[in-house]
Amino acid sequence: MHSFFVTGTDTDAGKTFVSTALLHGLAQAGKHCIAAKPIAAGVEADGKNQDAVILQQAANLVLPYELVNPILFAEPVAPHLAAARHQRVIDEQLLDQNLQQLQSYKADYLLVEGAGGWLLPISSERYLADWVIKQQLPVLLVVGVKLGCLNHAMLTVREIKRSGVPLLGWVGNCVDPDMALLQENIDDLQQRIAAPCLGVVPYCIDGEIPESINLKLASAVLQLSQAT
DSSP states (O other), X not given: OEEEEEEESSTTSOHHHHHHHHHHHHHHTTOOEEEEOSEEEOXXXXXXXXXXXXXXXXXXXXXXXXXXXXXXXXXXXXXXXXXXXXXXXXXXXXXXXXXXXXXXXXXXXEEEEEEEETTOXXXXXXXXXXXXXXXXXXXXXXXXXXXXXXXXHHHHHHHXXXXXXXXXXXXXXXXXXXXXXXXXXXXHHHHHOOSOEEEEEOOOTTSOOOHHHHHHHHHHHHHHHXXX
C-alpha cells in the first residue's frame, strides 16, 4: 500500500476537494483506494464531519466512519482548543493505532487528509506535522491559489523540507475565480517549488472537477509512487 498525507496551505485550500478528485482518478485507473481524516472539527445534523463523509464515499473500498474519522469535535474550531474546552486530549496513540488498522486493508493507496494547514496544533507542544514525521508519511500539498498563496505555499514547503519528510508534489487549486495574474502566480510557484506540480485544478463553479483532471492527478501520483 502507498500511503500519503494530504496537507494544505490553509484551512480553505481545498484538501478534500483535491483528495476526492485523486481518489476518483485512481479508481478509474483500476486502483483500490481508501481515505481517512483522523482529526476533524465541525459536524452536520447526522453527527458526522462533512469532509470525512466525502472522503469515505469517494473511496472505492468501504470503511466504517469511525475508522475514517476517529477523532471528532462538534465545534468548527481548532481541534486542540475544542479538546481543551471539553477536557479531552488528542491521543497520538489512537492515531497510531488507526493508521495501522487502515494500512492492514488490502488497498493500493491510502490518502490521509490533515485538518487545517501543516502546523495544526494538537496539544500545547505538539503539531499534527509531528505525527506525520513520526510516521514518515510522504506529503502531497494542496495550494489554494489566491492572493497570498505564494507566501503561504513557500512557508509550508520550507517547513515540510525542514521536517525531513518527502514532499512528493503539489496541486494548485484555483479557489478565486477573479484572481489577478492567475497564470503568473502558478508559473511562479512552479519555479519556486522543487517538488513536481501534479496538476492545476481550475475554479469549478458546480463543485465538480472534470474527469480529465482526475485522471491527470492520478497519473502523476502513480508515476511518483512507482518511482519511490
